[in-house]
Amino acid sequence: MxxxxxxxxxxxxxxxxxxxxxxxxxxxxxxxxxxxxxxxxxxxxxxxxxxxxxxxxxxxxxxxxxxxxxxxxxxxxxxxxxxxxxxxxxxxxxxxxxxxxxxxxxxxxxxxxxxxxxxxxxxxxxxxxxxQEARRALDRMIGYRVSPALSDATGQRLGAGRVQSAGVRLVVERERAIAAFKSTQHYGAELVFNNDDATSWKAQWDTKPHLADGETYLLDDELGKLDSADLPVAHPCPTCSKPLRRIKGQHGFFWACSDRECKTTLPDAKGKPGERKAPPPPTGIACPKCGKELAHRVGTSKPVKRGMKPRPYDFYSCTGFPKCDAKYNTGPDGKPVFGDDAKPAQEVEA
CATH class of the missing domain: 3.40.50.140 (Rossmann fold)
Known part of the structure; x- marks a missing residue:
């Protein structure tokens, strides 16, 4: 067999x-x-x-x-x-x-x-x-009917797919609806009447007689309450408790308060607001370039050769960074080394 x-x-x-x-x-x-x-x-x-x-x-x-x-x-x-x-x-x-x-x-x-x-x-x-037959039929119908129109509209020989074509159609229809939308203001009226016997009754304005066929009148109390809803803030400002916004700046992302009057900013820590480092102690030494105070900091040097461990070193940098990027090495007396012959920070022989 x-x-x-x-x-x-x-x-x-x-x-x-x-x-x-x-x-x-x-x-x-x-x-x-x-x-x-x-x-x-x-x-x-x-x-x-x-x-x-x-x-x-x-x-x-x-x-x-x-x-x-x-x-x-x-x-x-x-x-x-x-x-x-x-x-x-x-x-x-x-x-x-x-x-x-x-x-x-x-x-x-x-x-x-x-x-x-x-x-x-x-x-x-x-x-x-x-x-599988339905998928193949859609491929053929979209390809034979949409591809020629797409090629004529773009001047290129293009093929239309069954998934992308339907997705583009939904986007276009939605965009057209947005463009044709006309904003209108809807108002409601409710009257409360108090009787002499301490009872009361209400009367609401009926808008149906004033509407055309197919026209709707939106009166949604829950929708109106959203403006005053107490929604939780994902990242509140530590100064004023208003929402923080993640902004891309010239030197990377940072967080700033949404209130323009509040000047609070925080560094970005993997997509979340980080903690601002404590400012270095005052030195009383002015930056030769911009006049702002220099800060005494500690850094790590890059290894000269492969396999060597980085070495810590201390230096002075301007507190006006990033506008002023001045850096100075620390001399034997613990003060910054100025002058045209002074080597840039990190280049001092250890």
């Missing part, structure tokens, strides 16, 4: 054949053997029935598979487990005229997985086949 097994790729033939052993003949369909016609849309309206024809490569492959199927007692379709593979198995069953096609799927090419899959074959899953 001979069983014909049809897979998609030639590589699987070489791997699966030895695992199944004698009595099995493994052959490959090499992808699709049948598809929509190349020069026609292949969709009949209004039923949306699809018309198929053999692919150029599929003609010779199907001829070989038919000959092998005629010499076999059983045919198993072992194409890929996705919708595309299910559709290929269905096309093979149609072209080979299999009465009761058997389907086998596996997710790993190991002997245990292969033998377990072949021990429990199943019929074709037509729901997956229909899903």
């Amino acid at each position: 001979t069983t014909l097994v049809i897979v998609e790729s030639v590589k699987k033939v070489e791997k699966i054949g030895p695992m199944l052993g004698n009595g099995y003949k493994v052959m490959a369909s090499v992808g699709h053997v049948r598809d929509l016609p190349q020069k026609e849309i292949g969709i009949e309206l209004p039923s949306y029935a699809l018309t198929y024809e053999p692919t150029d490569r599929g003609k010779s492959i199907v001829a070989k598979l038919r000959a092998a199927a005629a010499e076999s007692d059983r045919v198993i379709l072992a194409t890929d487990p996705d919708r595309e593979g299910e559709a290929i198995a269905w096309h093979l069953a149609e072209m080979l005229r299999l009465k009761n096609p058997e389907r086998v799927t596996f997710t790993a090419i190991t002997k245990d997985k292969i033998l377990a899959a072949f021990a429990s074959p199943r019929p074709l899953d037509m729901q997956r086949v229909y899903a």
Whole structure:
């Protein structure tokens, strides 16, 4: 008894054949053997029935598979487990005229997985086949109807996809609705009448008699309350408690208060407000470039050679940074070294 097994790729033939052993003949369909016609849309309206024809490569492959199927007692379709593979198995069953096609799927090419899959074959899953047909039909309809219009509008030879075209259509419709929107102000009226017996009654203005057909009048109390809603602030300002905003500046991101009168700023720490470092102690030494006070700081030098450890060093820098980027080395007396012959900071020999 001979069983014909049809897979998609030639590589699987070489791997699966030895695992199944004698009595099995493994052959490959090499992808699709049948598809929509190349020069026609292949969709009949209004039923949306699809018309198929053999692919150029599929003609010779199907001829070989038919000959092998005629010499076999059983045919198993072992194409890929996705919708595309299910559709290929269905096309093979149609072209080979299999009465009761058997389907086998596996997710790993190991002997245990292969033998377990072949021990429990199943019929074709037509729901997956229909899903693949719907996707293929959408590809063809969008490609044949939208691509020419897109090419004419842009002056380039472009192809339209089923997903992008629908997404662009939604964006365009929404943008047109925004452009055509006219803002209107809606008002409501409610009167409260107090009776002599301490009771009261209300009367509301009915706007329906004043509206045209299809026109709506929005009176939403909950929507009006949003302006005064006490919504939590994600990052409150430490000075005034108003929201902080992350801003990209010339030297990177930083956080600033949303209140223009509040001048609070904080450094950025991985997308969140960081803590401002305490200012260095005053030195009383003025910067020769801008006149602002110099700060005594400690840094780490870059290694001169590979493998060397960085060395700490102290220096003076201007507190007017970033407008003034002056830096000075620390001399033996602990004061900054000025002068034209002074080396830049970090270049002093350790």
